[in-house]
Amino acid sequence: MSAITTTDRVSLDRRVPAAGGLNPTFVRIEIKRLMRNKRTVIFTLLMPAVFFLLFGLSNKDQHLPNGQSYGGYILISLAVYGAMTAATAAGSMVAVERALGWSRQLRLTPLQPAAYIAVKAISSLSLALLSVVTEFLVGAAFGIRMEWQIWLVAGLVAWLGSLTFAALGLFMGYLVPSANVMQLLGPILAVLAMLGGLFVPISVMGKTFGDIAKFVPTYGLGQLARSPLTGDFDWMWIVNVVVWLAVFTIGSALAFRRDTKRV
16 A cells, blocks of 8 residues: 655645635525525515505505605605514524524534625525515505605615614524524514604604604614605714614624634
8 A cells, every 4th residue: 555645645624615605506595595484574575565555555645744755754664664674584594593503514614704694694685675675566556656766765775774684683693592583573673663763753752752763773774764755864864874783793793703612
């Protein structure tokens, strides 16, 4: 038997895949897995549309002080709610992966943490986009009329702003057991939507709740999404979104690092 020379030695080093493991196949599988979850589809795509049919249609012929549709105001608010719920649900799926041992298996592969987080963000945004489009299609089908610029800008803000809640979902997914994560997040999101003015206009909530609203993560996103319709704008709305995105992202990173040390 001949000895293995240095030139014959097989390298056992793991090669880091391109883009750290981020690739279209991985993203496609993640999105398909999300769409197979019937509970996620119902609560992120159908429920906001049902809310609009119940509470928005009766106000579609009313108008804001600037003459724009009050029904459109409600529609955009519920599109934000749908997008944030979809993004949170998608991000929180990491809790299920941890319970099944899938995340542990992934950490034994050359997949980079940044690529894993990026896949979660992309899949969350994909589901959020589908929620916004569904909400807007329902609104348009039932007579909501707005300028195309309002549809476009409001939809983009609701969609991209949902990344904050994808980070919230990831954060909670690393903290809460899989059996409880959405049972906990569901009521929390509903309360945040209420306090942030997505269910009830802040102007009718009173001064105390109006002051509280400015500090919840739904406030800035809701105000920004509706700004093309209302014509109002405040830089503090952007600050609100950016600060909460940073808080949830840092929390997710710290929780991910703590979870990784267990392997």
